[in-house]
Amino acid sequence: MSVSTAAVDRPVRAPLAAPLPVLGRDVTVPLVTGGEVTYAALDYAASAPALQRVWDDVAAYAPYYGSVHRGAGHLSRLSTDLFENARRTVGEFLDCRAGDQVLFTRSTTDSLNLLAAALPDGCEVFVFETEHHASLLPWRGARVTFLDAPDSPRTAVTVLERALADREPYGPALVCVTGASNVTGELWPVRELAAAAHAHGARIVLDAAQLAPHHAVSVRDLEVDWVAFSGHKLYAPFGSGVLAGRADWLGEAEPYLAGGGASRRVTRGADGGVGVEWHDGAARHEAGSPNVIGAYAIASACRALTEAGFEELAAREEALVRTVRDGLADVPEVRFLSLFGDDAPRVGVLSFVVEGWNSSHFAAALSAEYGIGVRDGLFCAHPLLRRLLGGDGQARGGCGAADNAIRVSFGAGTPDEHVERFVRAVRELVRDGARWSYRTVDGRCVPDVSA
Numbered sequence: 001m002s003v004s005t006a007a008v009d010r011p012v013r014a015p016l017a018a019p020l021p022v023l024g025r026d027v028t029v030p031l032v033t034g035g036e037v038t039y040a041a042l043d044y045a046a047s048a049p050a051l052q053r054v055w056d057d058v059a060a061y062a063p064y065y066g067s068v069h070r071g072a073g074h075l076s077r078l079s080t081d082l083f084e085n086a087r088r089t090v091g092e093f094l095d096c097r098a099g100d101q102v103l104f105t106r107s108t109t110d111s112l113n114l115l116a117a118a119l120p121d122g123c124e125v126f127v128f129e130t131e132h133h134a135s136l137l138p139w140r141g142a143r144v145t146f147l148d149a150p151d152s153p154r155t156a157v158t159v160l161e162r163a164l165a166d167r168e169p170y171g172p173a174l175v176c177v178t179g180a181s182n183v184t185g186e187l188w189p190v191r192e193l194a195a196a197a198h199a200h201g202a203r204i205v206l207d208a209a210q211l212a213p214h215h216a217v218s219v220r221d222l223e224v225d226w227v228a229f230s231g232h233k234l235y236a237p238f239g240s241g242v243l244a245g246r247a248d249w250l251g252e253a254e255p256y257l258a259g260g261g262a263s264r265r266v267t268r269g270a271d272g273g274v275g276v277e278w279h280d281g282a283a284r285h286e287a288g289s290p291n292v293i294g295a296y297a298i299a300s301a302c303r304a305l306t307e308a309g310f311e312e313l314a315a316r317e318e319a320l321v322r323t324v325r326d327g328l329a330d331v332p333e334v335r336f337l338s339l340f341g342d343d344a345p346r347v348g349v350l351s352f353v354v355e356g357w358n359s360s361h362f363a364a365a366l367s368a369e370y371g372i373g374v375r376d377g378l379f380c381a382h383p384l385l386r387r388l389l390g391g392d393g394q395a396r397g398g399c400g401a402a403d404n405a406i407r408v409s410f411g412a413g414t415p416d417e418h419v420e421r422f423v424r425a426v427r428e429l430v431r432d433g434a435r436w437s438y439r440t441v442d443g444r445c446v447p448d449v450s451a
C-alpha cells in the first residue's frame with residue numbers, strides 16, 4: 001500500500017515571490033534592552049493577522065452593513081445576498097459536492113461541537129490521542145475510542161483500520177482527524193484515512209484549522225464527509241468559522257442552538273406549551289443573528305488565497321521551514337518535536353525545546369529581546385505534548401513551569417526577515433544566554449523591569 005504523506009498534492013510551482021500584505025506588518029514593539037523593532041508575528045498557528053485584502057473588503061462593505069435574512073430594506077437585502085454569496089464562495093473554496101451544506105459557526109471548536117451534537121444515536125467516534133482538544137473533546141455523548149499516536153502516516157492508517165475492523169456492532173461511526181498538526185505542523189494522510197473510514201462504514205470529519213490556511217482543501221478529492229476550519233487562522237479574524245459537508249446527519253438532528261432563524265413556525269398549543277417547526281438546511285443550525293461580517297471576511301480570504309495560488313504559497317512556506325531547519329541544524333541544544341520524523345512534510349508550524357532552558361523563559365526572551373512573538377505551552381494538545389516531551393519534559397532553568405514547549409509558526413504574510421531573525425535569535429540565546437533577567441507574574445514569564 002502506498003500512503004501519501006501529504007494531505008494534498010505537493011507544491012510544484014515556484015514559491016510566491018513576496019508575502020501577502022497583512023495588517024500589522026509595520027507595527028514596532030519596544031525591546032527591553034532598548035530601541036524598537038518591527039514585530040515579528042510568528043504565532044500564526046494560534047491566530048494569523050488579517051490579510052490587508054480582507055480588511056479592505058470588510059471596510060468597503062461596512063457602511064452597507066444591515067440585518068441579515070429578516071430585513072426588508074435595501075441594505076438588509078444586500079447583506080443577505082452577501083452572506084449567502086459568502087456561503088457559496090466557501091463551498092467553492094472547499095470544492096464541496098452537490099448537496100453538501102456550508103454552515104457558518106464561530107470557530108473550528110464550535111463546528112466540531114455542532115457535529116458532535118448531530119451524531120446519530122449509537123454513533124461511535126474514533127479519534128487519535130494526538131489531536132487538538134477541539135477534536136479530542138466534543139464527543140462526550142458518544143462512545144469514543146482514542147487511538148494511539150502513530151509514528152508514521154502509514155501507521156496512522158493501519159491503526160485506524162484495525163480499530164474500525166474491531167468495532168461491534170456495525171452502526172454509525174465517525175472518525176475525526178486533523179489535516180495538519182498544530183504542534184508539529186506535520187501533514188496527515190487524510191485521503192487514505194478517509195478511504196479506510198469509508199471501507200469500514202464510518203464517516204470522517206477533517207479538522208482543517210491548520211491545513212486550510214496553507215493548502216487547498218478539496219472535500220471531493222479527499223473524500224471527507226465534513227470539514228471544519230476557523231476564520232481567525234485563515235487571515236479573517238472576525239469571529240466566524242465553518243462546518244461544511246454532508247447534509248443528512250445535520251438535517252436529522254435537533255438544531256444546535258434553539259432560537260430565531262432556526263425556527264420556521266412557532267405556535268402556542270392548546271396545552272399552554274409552545275410548538276416549533278424547525279428549518280431544514282443551513283438555517284437549522286444557525287439560530288440567532290448571523291455574523292455577516294465574519295462570513296464575508298472568510299469568503300474574502302478564500303478568494304485572496306485562491307488567487308495568490310496555494311501551490312505558490314506552500315512552496316514559499318516550505319522554503320521558510322527549510323530556513324529554520326537548516327539554520328538550527330548545527331545547534332544540538334534545539335530539539336524539534338515530531339511524530340513522523342524531522343523530514344516529514346509539514347506546514348509552517350514547528351515546535352521545539354531547548355536543552356537547559358525553560359520554554360516560557362526562552363519565549364519571553366525572544367519577545368523582550370528580539371521582538372519575536374512565538375507561543376510556549378502545551379498548545380491545547382496535552383496528550384500529544386506529553387508524549388513528545390517524554391517523561392521529564394524539557395530541562396529546567398529560568399522562570400515558569402517546566403514540561404512545555406515553544407512553537408514557531410508562520411504563513412502567507414511572513415517576510416523572510418522574521419524567520420531569519422528568529423533563527424539568529426535562537427542561536428544567540430543558546431550561545432550567550434538571555435541578556436535580561438526574568439520573573440514569573442500571574443503565571444507568565446516576563447522581563448524583570450525592577451532589575
Ligand SMILES: Cc1ncc(COP(=O)(O)O)c(C=O)c1O
Pocket residue numbers: 045046107108109110132134135178180181182207209210230232380
Ligand atoms: C488543529 C486545530 N484544531 C482546532 C483548533 C481550534 O480552533 P479554534 O480555537 O479556532 O476553535 C485549533 C486551534 O488552535 C487547531 O490548531
